[in-house]
Amino acid sequence: MKTLKIAIQKSGRLNEKSVELLKNCGLNFENYKSSLISPVSNFPLEILFLRDDDIPEYVQDGIADLGIVGENVIQETEVEVAYLQRLGFGRCSLKIAIPNNSDINSLAALNGKAIATTYPVILNKYLQSNSIEADIRTISGSVEISPGLGLSDAICDLVSTGGTLKSNGLKPFADVMSSEAVLIGRKGEENSDLIQELIQRVQSVLRAKETKYVVLNAPKANLDAITALLPGVKSPSVVALAESDWVAVHTVIPERDFWDRISQLKQAGAQGIVVLPIEKIII
Ligand code: ATP
Ligand code: MG
Numbered sequence: 001m002k003t004l005k006i007a008i009q010k011s012g013r014l015n016e017k018s019v020e021l022l023k024n025c026g027l028n029f030e031n032y033k034s035s036l037i038s039p040v041s042n043f044p045l046e047i048l049f050l051r052d053d054d055i056p057e058y059v060q061d062g063i064a065d066l067g068i069v070g071e072n073v074i075q076e077t078e079v080e081v082a083y084l085q086r087l088g089f090g091r092c093s094l095k096i097a098i099p100n101n102s103d104i105n106s107l108a109a110l111n112g113k114a115i116a117t118t119y120p121v122i123l124n125k126y127l128q129s130n131s132i133e134a135d136i137r138t139i140s141g142s143v144e145i146s147p148g149l150g151l152s153d154a155i156c157d158l159v160s161t162g163g164t165l166k167s168n169g170l171k172p173f174a175d176v177m178s179s180e181a182v183l184i185g186r187k188g189e190e191n192s193d194l195i196q197e198l199i200q201r202v203q204s205v206l207r208a209k210e211t212k213y214v215v216l217n218a219p220k221a222n223l224d225a226i227t228a229l230l231p232g233v234k235s236p237s238v239v240a241l242a243e244s245d246w247v248a249v250h251t252v253i254p255e256r257d258f259w260d261r262i263s264q265l266k267q268a269g270a271q272g273i274v275v276l277p278i279e280k281i282i283i
Contacts, residue, residue: 065185084183110127113152126177148169210255
């Protein structure tokens with residue numbers, strides 16, 4: 001049987017979450033910092049640990065079958081790959097930022113200005129689509145210090161909390177793209193059995209992460225009101241309790257509805273609400 005290869009970041013912001021996701025998919029492998037390749041003992045898969053910039057091309061060229069990388073890197077390298085699954089981590093935005101005391105006050109005011117970035121391809125497309133002619137200065141890192149050094153009037157860089165901008169006297173000015181980590185594959189190979197099996201495992205882990213298992217006690221008389229608040233995977237399970245007027249209700253709730261639902265449930269008479277994490281949901 002063919003052994004697949006998946007490329008993930010060797011070290012950096014996406015490494016830990018990528019390793020965690022693969023481990024949660026039930027894949028057994030050693031995660032030595034020194035190794036560049038690690039075989040999975042219970043699935044025909046090898047993990048390649050690479051610089052994130054190289055991942056899209058490795059997948060496009062078939063050196064790796066799959067990869068986990070930020071959308072920003074894919075867009076910047078302009079490769080043809082299949083987006084298989086958004087992964088919900090590594091969220092950030094590529095933004096144009098300007099010094100706090102800058103007189104740039106509209107997109108048009110960027111005309112003729114110098115913008116430093118490590119994302120010239122994406123920035124160029126953005127500027128063109130807004131009919132702006134600016135001077136893109138491509139640098140390989142520490143973009144945020146370039147206005148202070150007089151190298152540029154603005155920067156275009158990845159931002160998550162905005163802390164780095166702030167500490168360099170910069171403020172966000174325009175959103176160029178938002179990004180998160182995605183699972184990519186080689187175009188045309190998405191339907192192979194092994195790849196589908198892996199995608200399904202990944203999806204079951206992501207689904208589980210988005211949901212919580214909730215157990216609560218409720219007076220039998222209020223059961224209808226309570227079950228109306230609980231969507232469940234199909235419908236909630238209702239279990240008899242020793243105390244005959246009470247039941248225990250078991251269900252699964254999407255995390256995003258969580259706090260809303262909990263207060264509504266309490267109002268409807270629910271007690272002893274226990275919330276548990278879920279490892280996997282296979283549907
Ligand atoms: P490598 O050594 O692999 O080339 P890198 O230094 O290019 O790593 P990291 O800083 O580790 O990259 O970021 C990896 C990815 O994490 C980014 O491409 C982006 O998709 C995502 N990311 C999330 N938040 C941020 C952030 N605040 N700044 C930069 N990248 C972020
Ligand atoms: Mg990189």
